[in-house]
Amino acid sequence: MFWIVMFLAQATAVPSQTERGEALFFDAQQGCGSCHALKGKGTAVGPDLTGLGRLGPQAIAMAARSTVTQYVQVAKLKSGESFPAMTGKKDEKAVVLFDLSKNPPEKKEVAPADIASMGNNDVWKHPPVVNKISNEKLADIVAYIKYAATGSKKAVDPEDVK
Numbered sequence: 175m176f177w178i179v180m181f182l183a184q185a186t187a188v189p190s191q192t193e194r195g196e197a198l199f200f201d202a203q204q205g206c207g208s209c210h211a212l213k214g215k216g217t218a219v220g221p222d223l224t225g226l227g228r229l230g231p232q233a234i235a236m237a238a239r240s241t242v243t244q245y246v247q248v249a250k251l252k253s254g255e256s257f258p259a260m261t262g263k264k265d266e267k268a269v270v271l272f273d274l275s276k277n278p279p280e281k282k283e284v285a286p287a288d289i290a291s292m293g294n295n296d297v298w299k300h301p302p303v304v305n306k307i308s309n310e311k312l313a314d315i316v317a318y319i320k321y322a323a324t325g326s327k328k329a330v331d332p333e334d335v336k
């Protein structure tokens with residue numbers, strides 16, 4: 175009996191890859207969850223990653239390591255203020271802009287008339303690129319994304335996310 179209890183205690187003490195990935199994903203400092211939603215958790219500033227979970231580990235890793243941005247733009251306001259932004263909800267009265275120069279990104283609501291221009295992003299880089307995320311960490315995170323999106327507990331080899 176004693177040995178069974180010891181064995182169970184040890185087995186639960188070592189976090190699985192998906193558990194490590196979840197902790198990294200929601201880490202307050204450089205976590206993905208401060209900008210991405212995944213299965214209803216996290217903050218939807220950047221793209222929701224749930225749909226990406228169906229892709230292979232290499233494709234997810236490549237998207238996370240991409241140095242090219244598709245959605246981020248540089249917002250210039252008539253007040254003179256300028257910042258890299260993800261556009262959120264908008265209607266005639268207000269546009270939600272997430273200021274990516276802040277960590278976590280700051281939500282701003284501006285009147286469409288106060289925006290001078292929205293231009294190509296040449297200032298903001300994706301945090302996993304800036305932080306040069308390691309293959310080991312990214313493999314854990316990719317395993318968690320796949321698990322959260324599809325329920326798959328298949329291990330992700332750091333070699334596969336290079």
Ligand code: HEC
Pocket residue numbers: 199204205206207208209210219220221223226234237238242243244245246260274279300301302307315
């Ligand atoms: C400061 C906010 C922020 C953080 C932190 C962040 N991301 Fe992102 N991420 C973005 C934004 C914004 C985009 C969209 C960039 C673009 O294409 O314009 C993006 C894009 C992506 C994409 C591509 C999605 C697609 O549909 O094309 C993936 C995958 C991704 N991030 C994964 C991650 C992972 C994994 C982490 C944590 C290691 C992370 N991100 C941390 C903001 C962030």
